[in-house]
Amino acid sequence: MPETGWSLHPQLENDTxxxxxxxxxxxxxxxxxxxxxxxxxxxRAGIVEIADLSDADAGLLMREIALASRVLKAVTxxxxxxxxxxxxxxxxLHVHIVARWATDPLWPKPVWGHVAPRPGNNALFARFIATVxxxxxxxxxx
Amino acid sequence: MPETGWSLHPQLENDTxxxxxxxxxxxxxxxxxxxxxxxxxxxRAGIVEIADLSDADAGLLMREIALASRVLKAVTxxxxxxxxxxxxxxxxLHVHIVARWATDPLWPKPVWGHVAPRPGNNALFARFIATVxxxxxxxxxx
Numbered sequence: 451m452p453e454t455g456w457s458l459h460p461q462l463e464n465d466t467x468x469x470x471x472x473x474x475x476x477x478x479x480x481x482x483x484x485x486x487x488x489x490x491x492x493x494r495a496g497i498v499e500i501a502d503l504s505d506a507d508a509g510l511l512m513r514e515i516a517l518a519s520r521v522l523k524a525v526t527x528x529x530x531x532x533x534x535x536x537x538x539x540x541x542x543l544h545v546h547i548v549a550r551w552a553t554d555p556l557w558p559k560p561v562w563g564h565v566a567p568r569p570g571n572n573a574l575f576a577r578f579i580a581t582v583x584x585x586x587x588x589x590x591x592x
Numbered sequence: 593m594p595e596t597g598w599s600l601h602p603q604l605e606n607d608t609x610x611x612x613x614x615x616x617x618x619x620x621x622x623x624x625x626x627x628x629x630x631x632x633x634x635x636r637a638g639i640v641e642i643a644d645l646s647d648a649d650a651g652l653l654m655r656e657i658a659l660a661s662r663v664l665k666a667v668t669x670x671x672x673x674x675x676x677x678x679x680x681x682x683x684x685l686h687v688h689i690v691a692r693w694a695t696d697p698l699w700p701k702p703v704w705g706h707v708a709p710r711p712g713n714n715a716l717f718a719r720f721i722a723t724v725x726x727x728x729x730x731x732x733x734x
Binding site: 530559 | 640641642643645647650651653654655657658659661662665672673674675676677678679680681683692699700701702704705
């Protein structure tokens with residue numbers, strides 16, 4: 451089983467709230483009042499770089515990045531998505547997808563290395579997670 | 593033809609040196625003495641987000657990110673690759689792939705929004721581009 455030996459890195463577990471699992475990735479949300487922020491983590495043990503994934507898993511990751519991007523854009527109506535795999539602190543491969551506005555405090559700088567997430571309203575964050583989760587579900591076409 | 597109407601954004605053209613074309617992306621290099629730095633630009637008109645690409649092109653982009661990552665890692669022997677599609681300043685979709693070391697000046701911060709590229713030695717940069725170009729060529733298996 452491809453998931454054998456995989457577990458979420460403790461720092462990612464500590465810093466995020468789970469949204470759900472796609473075929474490849476665990477989807478997490480970071481509670482930041484200014485920047486709606488998802489993190490995708492492929493459930494594959496020992497993967498650090500995108501180039502460490504099999505071709506099939508890399509294809510899946512791209513499809514899940516595109517899906518999560520569309521959902522985050524639809525939910526937030528943001529101006530731009532910022533997508534990155536950095537991993538200088540937490541080596542387990544994880545992909546950030548962050549919603550940005552041309553009017554947000556940091557624009558046009560990226561968030562990474564510039565802000566520590568500032569937790570927002572609990573009820574709003576819970577609603578955000580529920581809305582994203584619903585958006586990520588396979589569409590129920592008749 | 594998918595490339596119809598596409599041209600490289602003038603700011604990317606100004607800030608980079610061309611390395612070559614992969615099936616989907618133009619590969620560019622940024623002359624930075626501290627951070628070996630490639631940029632992949634899908635040759636598709638009007639694309640801003642990864643999620644704007646067709647499924648086939650998104651798959652191609654991921655394969656080309658993985659290829660360029662492997663080549664950049666092999667050429668630089670870096671500790672970590674940082675990969676990002678930001679586009680807050682230049683909206684044309686472009687993916688940064690940057691080689692990082694745990695000993696480099698900015699580590700563990702990402703480069704984006706933290707440094708302006710500091711041009712290095714011309715001959716070293718030319719050799720870097722030639723080596724990367726060779727690495728990106730289809731392998732000549734017998």
